[in-house]
Amino acid sequence: MAAFIEAILQTFGIEPDLEDRKSKTKPNGKKPPAEEKKQYLEPEFTKVRVVDFDLKELVVLPREIDLNEWLASNTTTFFNLINLQYSTISEFCTGEICQAMTACNTIYYWYDEKGKKTKCTAPQYVDFVMSLCQKLVTDEEIFPTKYGKEFPNSFESLVKKICRYLFHVLAHLYWAHFKETVALELQGHLNTLYAHFIVFVREFNLVDPKETCIMDDLSEILCTPAPLPALTPAPSATAPSPSSQNHVTER
Numbered sequence: 001m002a003a004f005i006e007a008i009l010q011t012f013g014i015e016p017d018l019e020d021r022k023s024k025t026k027p028n029g030k031k032p033p034a035e036e037k038k039q040y041l042e043p044e045f046t047k048v049r050v051v052d053f054d055l056k057e058l059v060v061l062p063r064e065i066d067l068n069e070w071l072a073s074n075t076t077t078f079f080n081l082i083n084l085q086y087s088t089i090s091e092f093c094t095g096e097i098c099q100a101m102t103a104c105n106t107i108y109y110w111y112d113e114k115g116k117k118t119k120c121t122a123p124q125y126v127d128f129v130m131s132l133c134q135k136l137v138t139d140e141e142i143f144p145t146k147y148g149k150e151f152p153n154s155f156e157s158l159v160k161k162i163c164r165y166l167f168h169v170l171a172h173l174y175w176a177h178f179k180e181t182v183a184l185e186l187q188g189h190l191n192t193l194y195a196h197f198i199v200f201v202r203e204f205n206l207v208d209p210k211e212t213c214i215m216d217d218l219s220e221i222l223c224t225p226a227p228l229p230a231l232t233p234a235p236s237a238t239a240p241s242p243s244s245q246n247h248v249t250e251r
């Protein structure tokens with residue numbers, strides 16, 4: 001979409017400054033990194049997915065399943081998959097290359113247990129995230145697996161915390177390591193994982209939209225179910241096909 005807008009602006013002789021405006025509104029006042037072009041938004045890459053159906057069907061709470069059980073099982077799965085996806089490019093995410101945990105124009109700082117803000121490199125940040133998530137999802141008091149064991153009162157807020165951190169890792173993967181992901185031909189997995197995760201956190205309001213808005217451009221493209229070629233209406237058709245209805249109703 002950005003490329004399309006740029007093309008229109010250029011047609012009218014207007015210099016596009018979409019990125020400039022963004023950088024001026026940045027809270028930390030630092031200049032964004034040089035690689036401003038979001039390669040991951042190019043249609044060539046966004047069309048690549050491992051599955052092509054409405055992910056919403058996968059995330060809605062099935063009848064007969066307890067909400068907390070469902071949140072626990074999905075959160076644990078997302079933690080494992082995002083950890084695995086990050087591991088595919090971790091050799092490129094070094095303290096020299098990724099001196100801060102960046103995504104779009106945002107720098108994430110780590111807050112330790114006492115609430116002290118620390119600036120750290122991206123691999124350190126991801127390590128903090130994964131260690132914390134591992135500790136939480138394997139804690140029988142927080143993510144109980146034994147029959148009859150209750151979830152703690154803090155369960156939902158801890159799930160939200162995990163999802164927020166996992167979102168930071170996904171955003172960093174797109175922002176800083178999309179080229180390497182493409183080189184490994186893993187962009188279909190990343191796109192599918194990202195879309196599934198976003199549809200899930202939206203369904204249960206697990207991450208504040210203010211947090212995820214930096215990636216809204218990608219989310220809107222990936223979270224819209226892809227039209228099925230067989231259902232594409234003929235040019236003469238007057239009634240909307242099921243696939244075009246999907247597009248209209250999707251957020």
Ligand SMILES: [Zn+2]
Pocket residue numbers: 092093094098122123172176177
């Ligand atoms: Zn990195």
